[in-house]
Amino acid sequence: MSHALWDIPTRVFHWSIVILLPLAWWSAEEQDFDMHRWVGYSVIVLVATRVVWGLIGSRHSRFSDFLVGPAGIVAYLRQGRSDSAGHNPLGGWSVVVLLLLLLAQGISGLFNSDDILYSGPFYYAAPDALRDAMGVVHEWAFDLLLGFVALHIAAVLFHQFVRKEPLLQAMVRGSAVGRQGLAPGRGWWWALLVAAIVAGLLWWGIGQAPQPDPGRWF
Numbered sequence: 001m002s003h004a005l006w007d008i009p010t011r012v013f014h015w016s017i018v019i020l021l022p023l024a025w026w027s028a029e030e031q032d033f034d035m036h037r038w039v040g041y042s043v044i045v046l047v048a049t050r051v052v053w054g055l056i057g058s059r060h061s062r063f064s065d066f067l068v069g070p071a072g073i074v075a076y077l078r079q080g081r082s083d084s085a086g087h088n089p090l091g092g093w094s095v096v097v098l099l100l101l102l103l104a105q106g107i108s109g110l111f112n113s114d115d116i117l118y119s120g121p122f123y124y125a126a127p128d129a130l131r132d133a134m135g136v137v138h139e140w141a142f143d144l145l146l147g148f149v150a151l152h153i154a155a156v157l158f159h160q161f162v163r164k165e166p167l168l169q170a171m172v173r174g175s176a177v178g179r180q181g182l183a184p185g186r187g188w189w190w191a192l193l194v195a196a197i198v199a200g201l202l203w204w205g206i207g208q209a210p211q212p213d214p215g216r217w218f
């Protein structure tokens with residue numbers, strides 16, 4: 001029996017991020033911070049859920065399935081091919097980089113401010129030095145994300161069209177010819193439960209954050 005390589009939570013995570021990242025940029029550009037905030041919260045919940053799913057999810061979504069040490073990476077570079085069913089050794093580490101950058105982007109946003117009309121929910125809870133650092137992280141993480149996303153898309157297109165491996169089909173449909181899972185997946189509702197818990201925690205944390213006295217302007 002054949003199994004999905006990428007389970008439903010991993011695919012929903014991926015394509016949601018693909019939609020949300022441009023929306024985050026666009027809403028910041030338009031200074032639509034109501035939209036920006038909700039897009040940002042969604043990215044945080046999705047990425048945090050993906051990290052937990054990397055520990056408890058289906059076999060090929062787990063970090064243990066695709067993170068290999070330096071020897072594995074060197075062997076992959078020498079042979080030019082990987083015997084893993086899922087992410088190859090370089091792809092696996094690029095997943096970690098992308099997830100960390102997305103998380104840094106979202107969390108720094110919570111402490112960010114445009115210094116005029118809108119401040120993230122934890123801005124007033126943070127000392128000046130932390131606010132400044134988070135402002136820098138929010139700008140830099142985005143530039144780094146753009147670079148790594150460009151690299152990611154180039155790598156996917158290389159494997160898809162030069163190596164003729166059906167990566168895109170597998171990320172859309174779950175599996176494809178030659179790209180199948182080796183074990184049954186874990187039920188998607190577990191990921192929904194994790195997402196609900198993460199969203200609840202974020203909601204609770206935001207509710208605890210001190211806000212400025214509305215009687216004061218600065």
Ligand code: HEM
Nearest residue numbers: 010017018021086087088091095098149153156167168171
């Ligand atoms: C918007 C920016 C994007 C980000 C942040 C991003 C991020 C990621 C991440 C984190 C993964 C790992 C999936 C996982 O295990 O959870 C992944 C895989 C993948 N992404 Fe993207 N992605 C982006 C855009 C795209 C686009 C535009 C495409 C289509 C051209 C694409 C195609 C794929 C494919 C095919 C895989 C599976 C790779 C494999 O088989 O090893 N991604 N992406």
Ligand code: HEM
Nearest residue numbers: 024025028037040041043105106109110112113114120142
């Ligand atoms: C993870 C998703 C996010 C992405 C991709 C993102 C992206 C961006 C970008 C590209 C900018 C413009 C940066 C600049 O040129 O200064 C920006 C600004 C901003 N973001 Fe985010 N952001 C995210 C999450 C958040 C969150 C969760 C919040 C707060 C709830 C937030 C609050 C802000 C604020 C207040 C600014 C204005 C900063 C300024 O004017 O200097 N962001 N964001």
